[in-house]
Amino acid sequence: xxxxxxxxxxxxxxxxxxxxxxxxxxxxxDGELVxxxxxxxxxxxxxxxMLGGLDRPTSGxxxxxxxxxxxxxxxxxxxxxxxxxxxxxxxFNLIPTLTALENVETALVPAKVPRQTRTARALAALxxxxxxxxxxxxxxxxxxxxxxxxxxxxALVKNPKVLLADExxxxxxxxxxxxxxxxIEGLWKEQGLTIVLVTHDSVVARRTPRxxxxxxxxxxxLTAA
Amino acid sequence: xxFTYLRRELRNRRKQTVVVAIGLAVAIALVIVxxxxxxxxxxxxxxVLESVYGVGTDITVTQASEGPGEGGGPGRFDxxxxxxxxxxxxxxxxxxxxxxxxxxSTSFDAAALxxxxxxxxxxxxxxxxxxxxMSFSGEMPDFEAMQExxxxxxxRMDADGSGEGSAGGSSFEIEQFxxxxxxxxxxxxxxxxxxxxADGRTLAADDENVAVLDATYATQQELxxxxxxxxxxxxLEIVGTVTSTTxxxxxxxxxxxxxxxxxxxxxxxxxxxxxxxxxxxxxxNVDAVAAAIEGELPDASVSTQSDxxxxxxxxxxxxxxxxxxxxxxxxxxxxxxxxxxxxxxxxSGVNRRTxxxxxxxxxxxxxxxVVGQVAGESVVQGLIGGVAGLAIGALAVWAINLAGxxxxxxxxGGGFMMGGPGGGGGGGAMPAGGGQGAEGGGFGAxxxxxxxxxxxxxxxxxLQAPVSLWIVLAAVGLAVLGGLVAGVVGGQRxxxxxxxxxxxxxx
Ligand SMILES: Nc1ncnc2c1ncn2[C@@H]1O[C@H](COP(=O)(O)OP(=O)(O)OP(=O)(O)O)[C@@H](O)[C@H]1O
Ligand SMILES: [Mg+2]
Numbered sequence: 037x038x039x040x041x042x043x044x045x046x047x048x049x050x051x052x053x054x055x056x057x058x059x060x061x062x063x064x065x066d067g068e069l070v071x072x073x074x075x076x077x078x079x080x081x082x083x084x085x086m087l088g089g090l091d092r093p094t095s096g097x098x099x100x101x102x103x104x105x106x107x108x109x110x111x112x113x114x115x116x117x118x119x120x121x122x123x124x125x126x127x128f129n130l131i132p133t134l135t136a137l138e139n140v141e142t143a144l145v146p147a148k149v150p151r152q153t154r155t156a157r158a159l160a161a162l163x164x165x166x167x168x169x170x171x172x173x174x175x176x177x178x179x180x181x182x183x184x185x186x187x188x189x190x191a192l193v194k195n196p197k198v199l200l201a202d203e204x205x206x207x208x209x210x211x212x213x214x215x216x217x218x219x220i221e222g223l224w225k226e227q228g229l230t231i232v233l234v235t236h237d238s239v240v241a242r243r244t245p246r247x248x249x250x251x252x253x254x255x256x257x258l259t260a261a
Numbered sequence: 262x263x264f265t266y267l268r269r270e271l272r273n274r275r276k277q278t279v280v281v282a283i284g285l286a287v288a289i290a291l292v293i294v295x296x297x298x299x300x301x302x303x304x305x306x307x308x309v310l311e312s313v314y315g316v317g318t319d320i321t322v323t324q325a326s327e328g329p330g331e332g333g334g335p336g337r338f339d340x341x342x343x344x345x346x347x348x349x350x351x352x353x354x355x356x357x358x359x360x361x362x363x364x365x366s367t368s369f370d371a372a373a374l375x376x377x378x379x380x381x382x383x384x385x386x387x388x389x390x391x392x393x394x395m396s397f398s399g400e401m402p403d404f405e406a407m408q409e410x411x412x413x414x415x416x417r418m419d420a421d422g423s424g425e426g427s428a429g430g431s432s433f434e435i436e437q438f439x440x441x442x443x444x445x446x447x448x449x450x451x452x453x454x455x456x457x458x459a460d461g462r463t464l465a466a467d468d469e470n471v472a473v474l475d476a477t478y479a480t481q482q483e484l485x486x487x488x489x490x491x492x493x494x495x496x497l498e499i500v501g502t503v504t505s506t507t508x509x510x511x512x513x514x515x516x517x518x519x520x521x522x523x524x525x526x527x528x529x530x531x532x533x534x535x536x537x538x539x540x541x542x543x544x545x546n547v548d549a550v551a552a553a554i555e556g557e558l559p560d561a562s563v564s565t566q567s568d569x570x571x572x573x574x575x576x577x578x579x580x581x582x583x584x585x586x587x588x589x590x591x592x593x594x595x596x597x598x599x600x601x602x603x604x605x606x607x608x609s610g611v612n613r614r615t616x617x618x619x620x621x622x623x624x625x626x627x628x629x630x631v632v633g634q635v636a637g638e639s640v641v642q643g644l645i646g647g648v649a650g651l652a653i654g655a656l657a658v659w660a661i662n663l664a665g666x667x668x669x670x671x672x673x674g675g676g677f678m679m680g681g682p683g684g685g686g687g688g689g690a691m692p693a694g695g696g697q698g699a700e701g702g703g704f705g706a707x708x709x710x711x712x713x714x715x716x717x718x719x720x721x722x723x724l725q726a727p728v729s730l731w732i733v734l735a736a737v738g739l740a741v742l743g744g745l746v747a748g749v750v751g752g753q754r755x756x757x758x759x760x761x762x763x764x765x766x767x768x
Contacts (some may be wrong), residue, residue, distance in 0.1 A: 063419035081764055111627070117760070120459025129620040129763055133666065138262070145262050146625040148717040176584055202764060 037198060037230040038064040038087060043096035044253075045082050056082040059096070064120035064232065068225050071241040072260075074236045080234045081202055083250060086231060088121050088200045089113045094192035101197070118146035124201035128174040128183040136186045137171035143190045143220040162186070165219060181212035188219065198230045199223075205240060206240030217243060244257060270346045273422050277606045281639075282646035284599035285743050289650025290657060291595050293728060295588035297658045301726035304580045305668050308722045309577060310569050311455050318450055319547045320378065321569065322537035322554055322561045322668065324369045351584065358400040360493030360528045364391045368533035369561070373680045377536045377537055382550050385540035387451040390442035390524045390533060391515070401431020409698075420612035421733045438478065440492055441515035442524025442534075450538045452514035453503070457565045461486035463499030476502040478516040492517060493527035529704055577668040577722070599646075607639045618755050619762025628756050634714065636748030641743020647737035658726050665723040 045057040055078045062195065064070055064165045073079050083089040086098050089105045098105045100120065105113065106236070117123075122143075140158035162168050165185040175183050184204060191199055205213035217240050224231050235242065241247050247258040271278045310318075313434045362368050369390060378386045443453055443466040453463070459476040473489055478486065479502045481759045489496045525531050547565050554563045611618065618631055693748065 042536060085761055085764065088623070090763070100300070110724050114622075114627050115627060121625075123623050125620070125763060127616075129623075131266070131620075132615055134266060138265060141262060142266075142621065146627065146630070147489045193624075211550070246661060 037066045037068070037101065038062070039097070039102075040064075040086075040101035041097045041099075043083075043098060044050060044094045045079075045086065046094045057086070057093075060250075060255045062248070062255070062257075067228045067230055068246055069221070069231045069244045070233065070246045070248060072232060072248045072250060073238070073241050077081055078251045080250050080254045082201050082253055083255075084200050084232065085235055086089050087198070088123055089116050090123075109179045112144070119194065122157040122194065122196035122199045122206045124184070124187050124191050124199065126203040126206040128175070128180070128185055128187045128207075130186055130190075135172050136178065137259070138166060138176065139186055140190045140193050143193050147194060158189070161189040163191070164223070165189045175251060179212070180208050181215055181255050184208065184212075184216055185219065188216075188223070192223065192227075192229075196229070198232065200232050202234045203236060204233065205235065206238060212239055213237070213240065222226075254259075263634065263637065266331055266634060267641060270638055271641060274610065275595055277610065278642055278645070281599075281603045281606050281642045281747075282649055284602040285643055285740045286650035286653055288592065288645055289590045289740050290654035293586060293590050293651065293654030293732060293736050294657045294726075295662070296732045297654075297726035297728050298661065298724070299584040299588065300729070301724045302584055302668065304575065304727070305577055305722040305724060306581065307408025312646055319541040319544075319566055320456075320551050321564050322373065322539065322558065323564070324367045324561050344688035348558040350473050356396070358394070358396045358491060358494045359751065360392050360394045363416075363439070363698075364526070365587055366391065368535050370531050371532045371534045373558050373561065374537055377554055380550060380553050380557065382542045382546040384542040385450040385538075386459065387444055387538045388521065388534035389444070389451060389536045389538070390521060390528065391535045392440040392442065392493075392524060392528050393437060394440050394517070395434060395435060395437040396491070397435050438516035439514075440524060441519045442516055442521040442528075446523045450540045452538075453518065455506050456503035456513045457506050458460070458500045459504045461499070463501055463503065464520055467715060468500070468523075469498045470497050470523055471519070472497040472505055473501045473517050474499055475513045475518075476504045477513075490517065490662065492519065495497065495527055497523070508661060509709040527728045557720060564688045576686065580668055596739070596743075598628040600746055602684065603642065603747035604638060604750050605744050608637070608754055610638075611751045611754045612634055615758060615762050615764055618758050619760055619765070622760035623763040631758070632752035632756050633682065636752040639748035639751060640741055640744040643742070643747070644737070646739025646743070651733060651736060652741060655728055658728050661724065661726050667721045668724055669721045691763075743767040 040062040043060040044055065045064070047054040047056055060083065062250055068255070072083065074080050076255070081093075086093050087100075089098075089100075093106050096106070101115065105116065108116065130136075131142065134142065137158050139157075139196050140161050141154050144154045144157060159171060160170065161169055165188050167182060167189070170182065170186075175186070178186065184207075185204060188204075191201075197221075204220070205216050208216060209250060220231065220233070221243065223229065233240070235241055245259070249256045251260050267519075306714060307379070342686050368390065374386055374388045377383060412486060441452060443451060443464065445466050445468060456463075456475075463471075464471070464473055472492065474482075474484060479499070485491060488499050488500055490499055491497075503518070519527075521534070524534060529676055532609055539550065539554070541547045551563050554561065618635070622628070
């Protein structure tokens with residue numbers, strides 16, 4: 037799925053240059069579930085941004101299904117995010133003024149899915165995360181775990197090839213955390229998605245077949261040994 | 262999704278939406294009111310001009326007097342020694358009637374009419390002789406006795422233009438009215454085009470020594486058809502009364518209308534006229550014809566409708582100036598403030614929604630879609646403001662029209678001297694010593710300015726402010742534009758937002 041070659045990303049912070057990724061090379065196969073761990077500031081989020089086409093690498097290539105994201109135009113990147121990549125965030129990032137169902141529907145807006153199909157598919161996605169009866173609730177009326185479920189439904193409703201999650205359980209208590217991990221694991225098994233899961237949490241990481249560790253901009257594969 | 266999202270956002274940010282909409286609404290309402298009132302004032306000016314110069318007059322030709330006294334201003338009564346009946350106590354009963362051209366205007370040869378009529382693009386001409394009739398009657402003190410007694414005598418005039426004085430053994434009355442000699446044949450142009458017969462008939466081609474009265478003046482003087490009126494010492498039969506077609510309670514240009522020839526004879530101004538009214542075949546030729554007349558008649562002062570509009574005086578001109586300057590600037594300032602407010606709120610809204618908008622980009626919304634969403638919200642805010650402003654503005658205009666504000670105006674051009682209502686009043690204190698030097702009592706009734714015509718010629722027009730369809734469209738368009746400008750500024754900010762903003766920890 038992903039072919040990453042000599043990927044670097046540097047940030048200019050005032051006069052200081054921060055090298056968030058220092059020549060990372062990595063392959064992630066189709067249908068893999070990968071956990072990315074590491075100390076804070078190690079570069080986990082930066083790597084995920086590169087994988088998701090949210091930002092451009094300073095150098096190196098990030099091939100998604102053989103196409104280099106680094107070489108794409110803005111419009112192509114937007115299209116890739118709209119069709120191929122699903123994102124889940126630590127803070128859920130739901131639109132507060134839209135209901136759960138409408139939030140899920142926003143992911144189908146770029147694909148110009150007809151309204152009725154859109155609603156039906158969004159409802160199905162909500163059902164698959166166990167929130168079929170909460171479609172008309174606003175995010176503020178849902179618990180953290182429920183909000184993250186809505187976010188996962190939003191990421192998956194468009195049937196992406198990859199799901200990228202940046203600390204999806206970071207804001208949840210332990211019980212809810214396990215629920216969400218169970219859900220992600222279940223969806224992975226069901227749908228054969230490729231999932232990259234950034235987490236601080238060793239409990240979460242231990243449940244995934246492959247684990248990477250990023251520290252000081254360098255990747256180490258913990259499962260390869 | 263666009264409209265659902267838009268509606269939810271605006272409802273969620275109710276306060277900002279209301280503030281922005283109110284700002285725009287106030288600005289729009291102001292634009293509507295200022296426009297409507299200034300149109301109303303312009304219409305009122307046109308009405309005044311019409312009632313003075315008549316409908317269809319494009320150019321008027323007059324000749325300014327070269328100096329005071331020139332042209333025999335009507336203000337002077339000279340009584341020779343021993344004139345009048347002497348009373349027992351040495352006072353004298355005097356009466357005199359004077360008919361002459363009004364202050365500030367001069368008569369000129371009627372041949373001018375022919376030369377103007379001969380010009381290209383002139384479709385109609387008419388000449389009038391505008392005169393002022395002043396009659397003086399009363400009792401004068403014995404000046405010799407007065408000089409011995411000493412002390413000046415105050416003679417005060419009433420606001421209605423007729424003066425009454427009683428001091429030092431004198432009592433007198435000055436009555437005046439305007440007389441216009443019109444050519445009954447040239448009915449299509451001139452002051453009588455806005456007059457319609459109220460009673461009796463209008464002037465006919467072969468009329469002589471008859472008069473038609475302004476209905477308002479006739480009522481005031483308790484004169485009716487069949488009565489007589491003394492003009493220039495001659496008794497004329499009143500054959501009809503006329504009222505103005507430009508509005509209720511609007512006086513016509515003159516108090517008394519007589520045939521031109523009669524006016525010329527009575528005023529002893531054979532073949533003389535004071536005003537030539539010119540109709541031009543089409544509006545674009547007005548300036549050319551005006552220039553041609555100036556070439557033809559170098560001494561004449563030639564005024565086009567737009568020149569005349571500038572000459573409108575009275576509360577009307579004050580209103581016109583006020584609306585023109587203050588109103589326009591006020592609307593520009595308020596409009597700019599409303600635009601600024603809309604921009605400020607939109608930009609701050611985008612800043613607050615950085616993560617939200619970044620998230621939408623991260624899940625595949627294009628730049629254009631995000632910008633469109635933000636701009637759409639502002640435009641709808643503008644639309645709400647525009648519609649609200651329209652309602653407020655229309656209500657305000659309605660209230661203004663209902664209030665029945667009357668503006669009064671006259672013209673300063675063309676030999677008319679008019680004041681607002683009462684403009685001629687108050688200032689009539691004259692030192693009675695004016696004619697002291699003349700042995701036997703030459704009494705110079707030096708006329709205070711503005712006294713002339715005050716009662717008869719100022720035209721009161723009720724302000725009717727119209728709201729036209731285009732101003733409605735323009736006002737709503739302006740509000741939407743305000744929203745659009747805010748949307749573009751806010752949208753630009755949204756466009757620059759990078760999708761990674763979605764990953765930012767809580768702001
Ligand atoms: N936009 C940015 N501008 C400047 N420096 C940045 C930016 N984003 C990240 N960095 C720096 O790059 C490095 C890697 O950051 P990154 O967010 O990838 O770390 P992380 O592993 O996700 O940390 P955390 O566990 O705290 O989320 C850090 O030193 C960070 O300060
Ligand atoms: Mg991070």
